[in-house]
Amino acid sequence: MKTADPELMRAINRFHVMDAIRRFGPIARVEISDRTELSATTVSAITGALLDDGLIITHQLGGIRDAARGRPRVLLDLNPDAAHVVGARLAPDHITIATTNFRADIRSSITLPVRVGRHGVSVVADLVEDGIRRSVADAGLELSQISGVCIGLPGVVERGAGICRASPLFGERDIPLAAELTRRLDGVAATLDSDVNLVTLAEHWFGQxxxxxxxxxxxxxxxxxxxxxxxxxxxxxxxxxxxxxxxxxxxxxxxxxxxxxxxxxxxxxxxxxxxxxxxxxxxxxxxxxxxxxxxxxxxxxxxxxxxxxxxxxxxxxxxxxxxxxxxxxxxxxxxxxxxxxxxxxxxxxxxxxxxxxxxxxxxxxxxxxxxxxxGDEDWARGAAAMTLRDLYGAPWGTTGPAPHL
Amino acid sequence: MKTADPELMRAINRFHVMDAIRRFGPIARVEISDRTELSATTVSAITGALLDDGLIITHQLGGIRDAARGRPRVLLDLNPDAAHVVGARLAPDHITIATTNFRADIRSSITLPVRVGRHGVSVVADLVEDGIRRSVADAGLELSQISGVCIGLPGVVERGAGICRASPLFGERDIPLAAELTRRLDGVAATLDSDVNLVTLAEHWFGQxxxxxxxxxxxxxxxxxxxxxxxxxxxxxxxxxxxxxxxxxxxxxxxxxxxxxxxxxxxxxxxxxxxxxxxxxxxxxxxxxxxxxxxxxxxxxxxxxxxxxxxxxxxxxxxxxxxxxxxxxxxxxxxxxxxxxxxxxxxxxxxxxxxxxxxxxxxxxxxxxxxxxxGDEDWARGAAAMTLRDLYGAPWGTTGPAPHL
DNA sequence: CACTTAAATAAATGATGCGGATTAAATCTG
DNA sequence: CAGATTTAATCCGCATCATTTATTTAAGTG
Known part of the structure; x- marks a missing residue:
C-alpha cells in the first residue's frame, strides 16, 4: 500500500469519477455525486478539471426528460477522442490488432493469419509492429497519438516487468517483449499481459x-x-x-x-x-x-x-x-x-x-x-481496455504511469 | 474502494506508522520515516498523537549506541497496556482461550478439554463465555477493559457477518456465533474467523x-x-x-x-x-x-x-x-x-x-x-492478533470499528 | 412571474503532508 | 572545558484537497 498524501487522495477520487462516467454512460454530475458519495462540489471540481483536460465531454440533454422541472442536468461522457490505444492479441494461428478510442470503441482492426508458433520471437515482433502501424494508420491516426499499447498472449506473463515467462506460442522463455515493442514503436508504451486477463477485464467492462x-x-x-x-x-x-x-x-x-x-x-x-x-x-x-x-x-x-x-x-x-x-x-x-x-x-x-x-x-x-x-476483436478490445484502465489512473494497482496527453 | 477524504489519508498513514512500530519493535522516528517513506514531520505528528492516545510509549535509549554522535534517537514501541484482547480457538477436543495485551503477548491462557462436537452450540457458547471471563480475570483485568474478542474455528466462516456457515464441529449451519457472544459478553465486540486465517495472520506476524x-x-x-x-x-x-x-x-x-x-x-x-x-x-x-x-x-x-x-x-x-x-x-x-x-x-x-x-x-x-x-496458545494468539489488526485500524480491509479506548 | 432543480462559484474550515528552519541532545575536537 | 559537529526531533509557514454553507447563474416548468 502506498503512503497517503493529498495527491493520492485526488487520484482516488478522480478515478472514482472517471469510473462512474465510464460505467454509467452519459451521466449527470448529481448522479455521480450520488453514486460516488462525493460532495457535489468535489464532483464539480473534478469534472471541471477533466473537462479542461479534455478527458470528458458534455453531452447536452440526453433526450428523455420526464417529470423534470428545474434546470436540466447536463450529461457527461468520456471524450472518445481524448486518447487512443492499441490492443493486440496473439493467438496460435492469427494475430488480431485493434485501435480504439478512449471509450474502447474499435476504430480499426486487423487480423493477420499467421501461425505464430512457426516463427521466432523477432519475426512475430516484426509482424506485430507492422500490424500496429497499419491499424493506427487505418484509424486515421499517427503513432504519436497513441497513448499505449497492450499485447495479450497465452501463457504466463509478468505484466509489471513486461516479460513473457512462458507461452505455448514460443519455445523461448523470459521474453522481454514489452521493452522490445516499446523500442520499435518509437517509445509508445507497450505492456504485456496474459490474454485471459484481458478477457477478464473485458467481461467486467463490457461483457457478462x-x-x-x-x-x-x-x-x-x-x-x-x-x-x-x-x-x-x-x-x-x-x-x-x-x-x-x-x-x-x-x-x-x-x-x-x-x-x-x-x-x-x-x-x-x-x-x-x-x-x-x-x-x-x-x-x-x-x-x-x-x-x-x-x-x-x-x-x-x-x-x-x-x-x-x-x-x-x-x-x-x-x-x-x-x-x-x-x-x-x-x-x-x-x-x-x-x-x-x-x-x-x-x-x-x-x-x-x-x-x-x-x-x-x-x-x-x-x-x-x-x-x-x-470474437477476435473483442479480445483486442480487452487489451485496449487494459491500457485504458491505466490511463484512467487507478491509483492502487501496481500499474504505473499516468496518462501523457 | 472507499472514496478518499482527509480522514482516510490520516488513517492510512497512521496505520503505516503503527504497523512499522509493531513489526520493527522499538524503533526511532527517523527509522519509521525511512521505512514508511513518510516525511519526518508527518511521522512526528502521528507518533505524537499516538503517544497522546497512549497507544505507544517511548522506550528511552535501547542500549546499543554504536557510532552515534548526534542527538540520540528515542525509541518507540507499542504500549503493551494500551488495550487487551481475547483470542479463542475451538478445536475438536479442546477450547483454548488466551488474553493478550496490545502487543499480542499472552497474559493468561486457559485450555478446556472439551469434546466440542458432542455439545450443542449453546453449550459451547456457555463454555466459551465462561472461559473468556475466567481468562480475563486471570490476567487481572475486567471484561470492560477488553477491546475485542475473536473466535477461531474450523470450517467456513463469514467473518463480516459473524456467522459460521459450516463447521465440522457443529451439525448446524449458519450459526450467528459472533452476535451471540457479543450479547453474552456485555457488549464486548466478538468476531468470528476461520481458524486457518488466524494461523495465517499469526505466521505473518510472529511465525515463519x-x-x-x-x-x-x-x-x-x-x-x-x-x-x-x-x-x-x-x-x-x-x-x-x-x-x-x-x-x-x-x-x-x-x-x-x-x-x-x-x-x-x-x-x-x-x-x-x-x-x-x-x-x-x-x-x-x-x-x-x-x-x-x-x-x-x-x-x-x-x-x-x-x-x-x-x-x-x-x-x-x-x-x-x-x-x-x-x-x-x-x-x-x-x-x-x-x-x-x-x-x-x-x-x-x-x-x-x-x-x-x-x-x-x-x-x-x-x-x-x-x-x-x-501450540494451542499460538492459535489463540493468532485470534488475538486478528482483533489487534482491527484495532490498529487498517483502513482498507472491510474491518470496521476503530479502537474504543 | 414565481417556482424548481442543476450546476458553478465563493468563502470559510479543517485536515493533511511537505520543505526548510530551528531546537535538542548528544559526541567530537582543539 | 568550550565550541564545533552531528544527528534527532520539532516548529512554522505553505500548498493541496475535500467539505460545508451560501450565493449565484442557468434553464426549464407551471
Missing amino acids: ARGLDDFLVVSVEMGLGLGIMHKGELFRGANGLGPDLGDLLVKPPNGAGLVRLAEVASEESMLADARRALAASEHEQAFRLGRGMEKLLERAEAGDAAIVALLRAAGEALGFAIANLIVLFAPPKVILAGAALAAGEALVRPLRDTVSALLPPSLADVADIVVHEW | ARGLDDFLVVSVEMGLGLGIMHKGELFRGANGLGPDLGDLLVKPPNGAGLVRLAEVASEESMLADARRALAASEHEQAFRLGRGMEKLLERAEAGDAAIVALLRAAGEALGFAIANLIVLFAPPKVILAGAALAAGEALVRPLRDTVSALLPPSLADVADIVVHEW
Whole structure:
C-alpha cells in the first residue's frame, strides 16, 4: 500500500469519477455525486478539471426528460477522442490488432493469419509492429497519438516487468517483449499481459460480468487460462504472474495417474487426439489449429463416438478443475471463453454435469457457469481496455504511469 | 474502494506508522520515516498523537549506541497496556482461550478439554463465555477493559457477518456465533474467523512468514483449511468466506473416482481409517481425536505397514492439492500447520515427493514448503492478533470499528 | 412571474503532508 | 572545558484537497 498524501487522495477520487462516467454512460454530475458519495462540489471540481483536460465531454440533454422541472442536468461522457490505444492479441494461428478510442470503441482492426508458433520471437515482433502501424494508420491516426499499447498472449506473463515467462506460442522463455515493442514503436508504451486477463477485464467492462466484482474466467484456447476478478480487481499471483490453468493436475477419466489439464482439455491436445482417432481418414487435413474445433463439433453432432468421447473427457477434466476453483474462490459466476467452446454442448454439458456432481451441496448453487463466445476483436478490445484502465489512473494497482496527453 | 477524504489519508498513514512500530519493535522516528517513506514531520505528528492516545510509549535509549554522535534517537514501541484482547480457538477436543495485551503477548491462557462436537452450540457458547471471563480475570483485568474478542474455528466462516456457515464441529449451519457472544459478553465486540486465517495472520506476524507478503498456509486438523496471504492481506473468497480445503477434490491413490480431500487427509479420516485397519486390536482405544496422531506416528515408525500406507495416501492427496495451489498462486512459501503434522515424515515426505513429482519444471522451485507446529496458545494468539489488526485500524480491509479506548 | 432543480462559484474550515528552519541532545575536537 | 559537529526531533509557514454553507447563474416548468 502506498503512503497517503493529498495527491493520492485526488487520484482516488478522480478515478472514482472517471469510473462512474465510464460505467454509467452519459451521466449527470448529481448522479455521480450520488453514486460516488462525493460532495457535489468535489464532483464539480473534478469534472471541471477533466473537462479542461479534455478527458470528458458534455453531452447536452440526453433526450428523455420526464417529470423534470428545474434546470436540466447536463450529461457527461468520456471524450472518445481524448486518447487512443492499441490492443493486440496473439493467438496460435492469427494475430488480431485493434485501435480504439478512449471509450474502447474499435476504430480499426486487423487480423493477420499467421501461425505464430512457426516463427521466432523477432519475426512475430516484426509482424506485430507492422500490424500496429497499419491499424493506427487505418484509424486515421499517427503513432504519436497513441497513448499505449497492450499485447495479450497465452501463457504466463509478468505484466509489471513486461516479460513473457512462458507461452505455448514460443519455445523461448523470459521474453522481454514489452521493452522490445516499446523500442520499435518509437517509445509508445507497450505492456504485456496474459490474454485471459484481458478477457477478464473485458467481461467486467463490457461483457457478462458488468457490475460483478467477483468472478472467474476460464479460457479454453490453445492453452488454458484462468482470470480471477476479486473485489473488482484483477487478481495476479505472487509476483504479478497469472496462473497457468494448463498446469493444473487432473485425473484423466480413463483412470490411471494424473495429467496436466492442458494435456486433456486444451484445444491443442483435443485436436491432436482427434487426429489420432481419425488417423489416415479423409478428415485429417481439417484438424489443424484454426477452424479445427468447428470440425470437431460437426463430427460430434454427426455422432462420431470417438470425438464425442474425446470432448466428454475434456469437459470432465475441465469440470473437475472448475469445481475445485469454485471450492477455492466461491465466485458467483464462472465464465467460459475461448475458441474451443465452439465445440458446444458436447464439451460443455459434461463440464456442467461434472461440476454439479462434484461440488458439495453447500456450494452447489453459488456459481453460475456461463459460456461467452468472443470474437477476435473483442479480445483486442480487452487489451485496449487494459491500457485504458491505466490511463484512467487507478491509483492502487501496481500499474504505473499516468496518462501523457 | 472507499472514496478518499482527509480522514482516510490520516488513517492510512497512521496505520503505516503503527504497523512499522509493531513489526520493527522499538524503533526511532527517523527509522519509521525511512521505512514508511513518510516525511519526518508527518511521522512526528502521528507518533505524537499516538503517544497522546497512549497507544505507544517511548522506550528511552535501547542500549546499543554504536557510532552515534548526534542527538540520540528515542525509541518507540507499542504500549503493551494500551488495550487487551481475547483470542479463542475451538478445536475438536479442546477450547483454548488466551488474553493478550496490545502487543499480542499472552497474559493468561486457559485450555478446556472439551469434546466440542458432542455439545450443542449453546453449550459451547456457555463454555466459551465462561472461559473468556475466567481468562480475563486471570490476567487481572475486567471484561470492560477488553477491546475485542475473536473466535477461531474450523470450517467456513463469514467473518463480516459473524456467522459460521459450516463447521465440522457443529451439525448446524449458519450459526450467528459472533452476535451471540457479543450479547453474552456485555457488549464486548466478538468476531468470528476461520481458524486457518488466524494461523495465517499469526505466521505473518510472529511465525515463519514474517516479512513475506505472499504465502499459503495449509492446516491439517480435524478439517482442512487454507489460508491465503496475498500482498500482505488475507485473501477471502467472494463473500468474505474462506475456502474449505476439505472440499477440494482429489484422486485417491488407489485409483478410482474422486474424493473430497477431507476424506483422505483430514485427521478425522485418518484416524477412522486407522481404526478400521486395526479393528479389535489393542490400540483401538488410543485412536481417538486428541493424541491420536501421535499414536499413528508411533505405529508408523514401528513399521506398521497399514499405517504407513494410510499416511502416505494422505500425504499424496495433500501433495496433489498443494501442487495445484502452487500452480494457482505461485507462493514463495507454503506453510503446513496443524496437529496432524505430528505424524511427521511419514506424512510429510510423501507430500513433498508428490508435490515435486507433479509440479511442472517452471514452478519446481518457487515454493518452499515448511512445516510449522503450533501450540494451542499460538492459535489463540493468532485470534488475538486478528482483533489487534482491527484495532490498529487498517483502513482498507472491510474491518470496521476503530479502537474504543 | 414565481417556482424548481442543476450546476458553478465563493468563502470559510479543517485536515493533511511537505520543505526548510530551528531546537535538542548528544559526541567530537582543539 | 568550550565550541564545533552531528544527528534527532520539532516548529512554522505553505500548498493541496475535500467539505460545508451560501450565493449565484442557468434553464426549464407551471
